Each structure stands twice: as structure tokens, then as C-alpha cells.
Amino acid sequence: MFDFQNPSRQSIRGIAVLFGFNSYKIIKSLFLAIAAFSYSFIKNGKVFGLSQNKIVFVIALVFLFILFRSILEYLNFKFHIVGDDFMLSKGILNKEKITVSKSKIQNIYIRQNILQQIINVVQLDIETAGDAKAEVKITALSRNKAKALKEELLSHVNTLNKTETVLENRIEQQVYYKASIKKLVLEGFSENHIKSFLIIAGFVGGLYSTYEDFIAEIKLNDKFDALIIQNENSIGALIFTSLAILLMTLLISILFSIVKTFLLNFELQVIEHKNTIEIKKGLFNKVAIVLSPTRIQNIEVVNNRLKRYFGLNTLRIKQAMVDKKLQKHFSIIGLDQLQVNYLVEKLMQRFSPILENGKPERYYIRVLFLIALIPIVLFNAIGFLILENQFWIINLFIIPLLALMIYWKYQKAYYNLNDNMLIVGSGSISTITELLETHKIQAVSTNQTVFQKLRNIATVKVYTASKVTEILYVKESRANAIVNFLLYQVESQRKDWM
Helix, strand or coil: CCCCCEECCCCCCCCHHHHHHHHHHHHHHHHHHHHHHHHHHHHHHCCECCHHHHHHHHHHEEEHHHHHHHHHHHHHEEEEEEEEEEEEEEECCEEEEEEEEEEHHHEEEEEEEEEHCCCCCCEEEECCCCCCCCCCEEEEECCCHHHCCCCHHHHCCCCCCCCCHHCCCCCCCEEEEEECCHHHHHHCCCCCCHHHHHHHHHHHHHHHHCCCHHHHCCCCHHHHHHHHHHHCCCCHHHHHHHHHHHHHHHHHHHHHHHHHHHHHCCEEEEEEEECCCEEEEEECEEEEEEEECCECCCCCEEEEHHHHCCCCCCEEEEEEECCCHHHHEEEEEEHHHHHHHHHHHHHHHCCCCCCCCCCCHHHHHHHHHHHHHHHHHHHHHHHHHHHHHHHHHHHHHHHHHHHHHHHHHHHHHHCCCCCCHHHECCCCCCCEEEEEEHHHEEEEEEECHHHHHHHHHHEEEEECCEEEEEEEEEEHHHHHHHHHHHHHHHHCCCCCCC
């Protein structure tokens, strides 16, 4: 149906996609300048002495330049297949030719952002061995052409050399799991809202610094100070105001977490094939990701007390050489424990521990207390600036909270291993259970500080193609035994790591 032997271009709609991408890049890189110019225009009605009509003319020229550039990019972007090689040429002034051997292709992803959904095209990302990001990105293809190109590029692959075949994916496929709206809301509600608060605080702080002069001009700070002075003699009113601000902040953080979870995991489906699974999800950015057991390096099972109450677990999958922008999509939320066990066994294997859980030495608790001194000092410094001599009050809340988190972190830290798999537990608020197969380990090492050396304690670092896993603060003799055991398993098992 499609001839990939002769050079071809993207869909003609690709011009609109390129125009949108280029416009977004310029607006993003010049956001602060645009904000400053907009403030100057609102205040004076002019920017650099230019009237409104001249400003509109300049903006029109900029977008005409972007359109012209997008057309040239479209015309100079061509791709075709020659034998076992995929070839792509692109560039305007600096021409670039890329040749990718089919045998080096590790995975191909099809995805859509909101603009691509509107004009009904998809993006094809091609990942190759040895690269942490997509080597080739074709931003505007019809879905049928993208699927045909994917099949053609993966036509050399079979189940014996590391990934799924197209034929296999057509057989016995079924939707194993679909996340309901209720589960998306509960997942968002039970997320870590501290992260949401920090994101919102950073955004608000950026806006404040950008429009500080404008805020000063409307005397917003003076009005806030007057409100504080008006209520400074009323302890009850001040406490009520503080609680209202805290409650509003919490509600905004929860709402942000719910919206973020909903947008990222909209219509989440796990489609089961014979030897692989496929994840489809996203509202504004739709993705379709095929997960092959041979490429998976680590799996993390994540929950917290609230998630366990709702019966929710998140499965995070780590693969080798994945584009970092795509990595956030390698997760499945809202799973119950039976679904987690089934998918782990599907993607890895059943774990049968032969040893009792190992724990870090109690020296780890001392390290955690030393680390906790940093936020204690920071919060006390901020408290002194705001509350002056009453700053010590915040320690009534901060110190017990940090002590509780240290207790949780130590209790959740453990390791367990057998001939085929290593499991490492971690987390404080969240509970994280990490699993990795021993034959996929790239390297193992021990790490010691001077203080650890004096106490005959070491940390074991286990390297895979996707991340570094640490077994924290164990006896040096035990650390050496773990290293020797894991190295023996790597060398004795005749299995490919991907």
C-alpha cells in the first residue's frame, strides 16, 4: 500500500505541525521577554515607542518568518528505506543525513499531541541501541502510514531476538485493564501533594517576579499588610486566616494533582498480546507503547497509605534507552494487587525468595537524622524571619514529622534476592518495591565513606541499563557476599540482558 523504497515526505499537514512546534519553541524561550513587553504595553500603550498597529505588524512578520521556515523544513525532510537501512535527510542551511540500520532499532512509538489530534496526524519516534533519546522523529504521518512504516522497520524482528513481531501482536490481543474515571480521580486525590504544591509555588513565584512592578503599582502588598495589621490584635482572626490559606493551598494542590493525573492517564488501557503488553493513554498527548519483557530492566510497585486504603497500586516500568520525555508514560496506575502480580509475572517472572529480608544497619538512622538537620535549619531560619522570637513554635510540628518520616524510611528499607531476581524496598511517605532480574545487571560495586569504613559498613550499587539500584548500609562482609553472588549469577546465566 505504501512504497517506502522511494523518498517521501511527511503529510502536507506537517507544515501546520512544524509551524505549531516552532511557534511554541519561540514563545517558550522568550516567555519572560514577552511578559515584560506585555506589561510595558498594558502600562504605556507602547513598546519601545511602537504603536499598537506597528506591534501587530511586527508580530505578523515574525509568524510569517516561522511559516516560511516551517515550509522549508517540510520540503527538506525526506525518508526512505534502502535494503536493511532506514535513511532520513533534513535541514535547511545545515543539511543532515541519518542512516539507521533496522537491526539497531530497539522500539518505535506512535503518539499524538493536541495539535496532531486536531489535524489528524501522528508522530513516529524511532529509538536505537545506545541512545537515550529518540534518534528519529517524524512529526506528521497518517496513522495508517505510520503503522505501515513501523511494521516495515520491525519486519526483521522475531521473538528470538528481543522484541515482538507484528504478527504476534495481531494474535490473541485483548484489553486486560482499563482505568475508570473513578480510579483516575482517586489516584489524583491520593498523590503526593507536596510536589504539586512546589510546582504551583514555583509558577506563582515566577509570575510574581515578572509582574512585581505591576503588583506594586496596584498596591496589592499594601492591602495585604493592612489586612494583617487590622487583625493583629485578634488572635482568633489571624489563626482563622492562616488555616483558610492552608486549606485553600491544600485544595488547589489536590485539584492540580487530579487534573494532572487525568490528563496524563485519560482512557488508560493495558492491551495484552501473546508475549507483550501495550499501554495506551493520554488526552492532549496520546501515546501507544509496547512493552517487551526482554527490554524491561526494572519494575517499581508504588503505593502509600491512602492508595492502599483505596486498593490502588502504580506500576512503573523502566526500559533501556528510553526518551526521557516518554519515560513518564511508562506507568500503569489504579491496579489492584492481583493485577500487579499478574503483570509483574507477565513482564518478568514469579519471585520466590530464598532468604529473609535483609535490613540496613542502624547507622542508616543516624545518617537520616543528619540529613533531616538541613530542613530543620531551613524552616527555623524562615520562621525567625516571619515570627521572630516565636520561631521555635514551628519545631513542635517539623521535628515530630521528620522523626516519623525517618522511622517510616528505615522500616521500609529492605532487600531480598534469589538466583533470578533482586527486590529492594524503599520510601518514606510512599512505599516503593523495586524488582530487577539478575541476568540484566550490567555491573555491581560497593561504596564506602570514611565513616562507613570505620564501622565496616558499605552500600552496594547495582547497575542496569536504566538506573542504579542501591542496597544501603549493610555490613562490609555481607556487601562483598552480595556482590560476589550477583556477579556469579550474571556470568552463569546465558540470557540476553535486552
